[in-house]
Amino acid sequence: MEIEKKLKEFLPDMRFKHSVRVKNIAVKLAKINGCSEEKAAIASYLHDVARDIPLKSMLDLLEEDGFFLQDHGIPDNNPLLLHAHAGKVVARKQFGVHDKEVLRSIELHTTGGESMSLLDKVIFVADYIEPGRTFSGVKETRDLAFKSLDRAVLYIFKTLIKNLLNRELFICKTTLLGYNELVQNCSGYNQIEAVP
Ligand SMILES: [Fe+2]
Numbered sequence: 354m355e356i357e358k359k360l361k362e363f364l365p366d367m368r369f370k371h372s373v374r375v376k377n378i379a380v381k382l383a384k385i386n387g388c389s390e391e392k393a394a395i396a397s398y399l400h401d402v403a404r405d406i407p408l409k410s411m412l413d414l415l416e417e418d419g420f421f422l423q424d425h426g427i428p429d430n431n432p433l434l435l436h437a438h439a440g441k442v443v444a445r446k447q448f449g450v451h452d453k454e455v456l457r458s459i460e461l462h463t464t465g466g467e468s469m470s471l472l473d474k475v476i477f478v479a480d481y482i483e484p485g486r487t488f489s490g491v492k493e494t495r496d497l498a499f500k501s502l503d504r505a506v507l508y509i510f511k512t513l514i515k516n517l518l519n520r521e522l523f524i525c526k527t528t529l530l531g532y533n534e535l536v537q538n539c540s541g542y543n544q545i546e547a548v549p
């Protein structure tokens with residue numbers, strides 16, 4: 354695939370290998386869930402295309418593109434959050450990707466969000482469960498991913514939020530909104546029990 358060749362030259366080896374592993378899982382999840390395998394492949398190849406860009410360059414890239422952090426409630430000192438937004442710009446400008454669904458799934462791959470499409474969920478989950486991941490909870494997420502994509506997304510939201518809370522770190526509002534939306538749609542949710 355042309356994109357894989359270009360990406361190999363663009364990314365450090367470790368990041369390139371991660372992207373290929375994410376792509377392999379994303380295509381499988383796309384097939385199972387009736388999502389475009391082609392879009393899943395492009396989005397997963399490119400999801401971390403800006404992960405290794407220095408923070409200052411990422412900020413410049415976003416500003417040039419008219420993306421203002423304050424409008425999105427994103428701090429300007431958090432490359433982990435910014436790389437997803439910068440990745441969308443790099444995918445468009447340097448890889449010629451203009452498909453809005455693909456670009457949005459790149460943008461949401463770290464935080465998730467509300468009204469996630471099938472493709473958004475496939476990329477979000479594939480990035481989390483690719484075989485190189487070893488953190489706690491990954492096995493449970495892998496098992497869930499091939500049974501229910503929504504359940505896997507919810508599990509990732511819960512893990513992310515708990516982890517960030519425990520470490521007293523910033524939680525992006527799109528993650529909280531995505532969690533609230535999904536928890537009401539997944540079976541087993543009981544609003545009364547959820548109130549202490
Ligand atoms: Fe990423």
Ligand SMILES: [Fe+2]
Binds near residue numbers: 371375400
């Ligand atoms: Fe990634």
